[in-house]
Amino acid sequence: MVCHGGNGTIYQALLHGKPIIGIPTIPDQGFNMRRVVALGVGVGKSLTWKEFKKNPEVLLNAIDAVFANPSYAEKAQRLQAILKK
Numbered sequence: 001m002v003c004h005g006g007n008g009t010i011y012q013a014l015l016h017g018k019p020i021i022g023i024p025t026i027p028d029q030g031f032n033m034r035r036v037v038a039l040g041v042g043v044g045k046s047l048t049w050k051e052f053k054k055n056p057e058v059l060l061n062a063i064d065a066v067f068a069n070p071s072y073a074e075k076a077q078r079l080q081a082i083l084k085k
Contacts, residue, residue: 005029
């Protein structure tokens with residue numbers, strides 16, 4: 001899921017077992033995305049809005065990275081199982 005990194009969006013992505021790519025726009029979203037990265041359920045780096053505006057291709061690279069590394073989806077699916085309990 002590509003999102004801004006808000007709590008609700010991250011929770012919904014994990015409920016569906018989907019990895020996350022975030023473009024945070026406010027501080028709490030940046031904090032959330034750092035946790036996503038630490039848990040291994042999102043790209044190795046969250047994108048800043050400034051980076052995205054300067055070079056939109058950085059989002060495509062992040063999407064490619066998530067598809068190329070199945071561990072993101074595997075970890076998201078493990079968290080999905082925990083959340084369903």
